[in-house]
Amino acid sequence: MNASVQKALKDSRSFLCLECGRCTAVCPVSGVKQDFSPRRVLSNLLTLNNSDPLNSTSVWECLTCGYCSLVCPTRVDYTGLMRAVRMEAEKPALEELCSHGGVMQTIMQIMVSGNLDQKRMGWIPEEAKYSKTKGEVIYFTGCLPYFDAFFSYIDVDTLQTGRQTLRLLNALGVKPVVLPNERCCGHDLLWSGDLDGFRRLNEINLELFAGTGARILVTSCAECYHIFKYEVPELVGDHGLEVLHISQFLYRHKSSLQSKLRPGEKLRLTYQDPCRLGRQGGVYDEPRDVLTLLPGVELAEMPRHGPQALCCGTSAWMNCTSYSKQIQAERLAEAAGTGAGVLVTACPKCYIHFTCAQHDQPSSSEKQVTVRDMTDVIASSLEERR
């Protein structure tokens, strides 16, 4: 076993594993795929039972949702272990491992190039107030334009998230910086074992951030939030910015936001905690508090919510399988069971994955809820522009 894996086992407290199996009991993948077990993966890694655990597909099947670590009596960081192990593991071919033939990963790898002049600002409405260079607040749009281009065929409109976030920021009197050449935050490269690519993307991002003179970085994506708040300072360098998810930013300005909301019709919502925002970021209350500010809105919780929330079934554009679809179907049924008409997400990936699941099975009960991003729900309650 190589030294990096040894270190990863130690860092993740894996030697404290009691083999109690709680991780496997709550794992969303184990729930639908009987031969997947985090406990077994861990014990194979520790004992080398399996001749080559690094070459096993189970390393890539984990959704890294972090539910296992939450219930683990000895707090083994299984998710962190998987991330470290993937850096060392033999990587399957991109086309085999990644959904869509690896389109998303390849876009990120192209973005590593310093010689890139993106044309990613076309979606910004004329009336939006923003700056391309300097300002107090950066709005990091992330992959939204790329998702919109690629996933338009399943009727998702991820750019609506971008437009509505800008509208909300403008309504609060903020004129954010939107960088015309920002790179992807590298979340998916990091979680698919490409530390080098992740570092190079964010070295470019940090340079771009430093030029703006900003103090705050706002994201409308749970993954970008997690990456800039926790991973970039640790693995790349200090950016000196306060990182806020849009829900936190709105929560901070909630009295100002409240004064700008118009009375709305009665609407029953349920909220999907994204793994990176909830379990791994500890942000549970702000999105709920902001959503319940909206006039007429009633928040219904799914049986599994908050720290117990079920993952949306795919991560880092890898391993979108029939198991993912089962997890998504289960979650959509759970959402419908609350009587809510809308499933609100705070991460574009949850939004895409759930919409895709509905797209795949058009005749089933999973279509009972509409999947919408939280920024879209909130901005729809804003007063019309004068």
Add this chain to the structure above:
Amino acid sequence: MAPKKKDSNGFHPRIVVFACNWCSYAGADLAGVSRLQYPADIRVIRTMCSGRVNPAFILKAFKMGADGVLWTGCHFGDCHYMFGNYRAEENYQRLAKILDLLGIEKERYGLEWISAAEGQRWSRIINEFVENVQKLGPKKLGVKS
């Protein structure tokens, strides 16, 4: 048969051409046996159908340093697998949006239908495509993997 000399300031682009087995690749063959001239700057990759080409292939070609990528197949109605080229068209539309976002110039990529009988067309399209890429110069997105 020497390739046609072009005034290119010595720049020979690296161009990848995906050609389907049943039409475009045969069209290239016809151009060859008919002794039609086209530059030697292209690298042809044969696929069984234009529908087999995944948008990721084109992105990957750019990532690996291609200066231009051309995607070719049968005319609508001629696909050996009935609808493969319709799928190629759909995928191409999505890919084109992504390439545009990445700031890759429109002249550097394209989707063309070339039948097995169109050696002339193959030669003309390749000549024009290579010339346009030569005018733009190297892309230098290359991150070797």
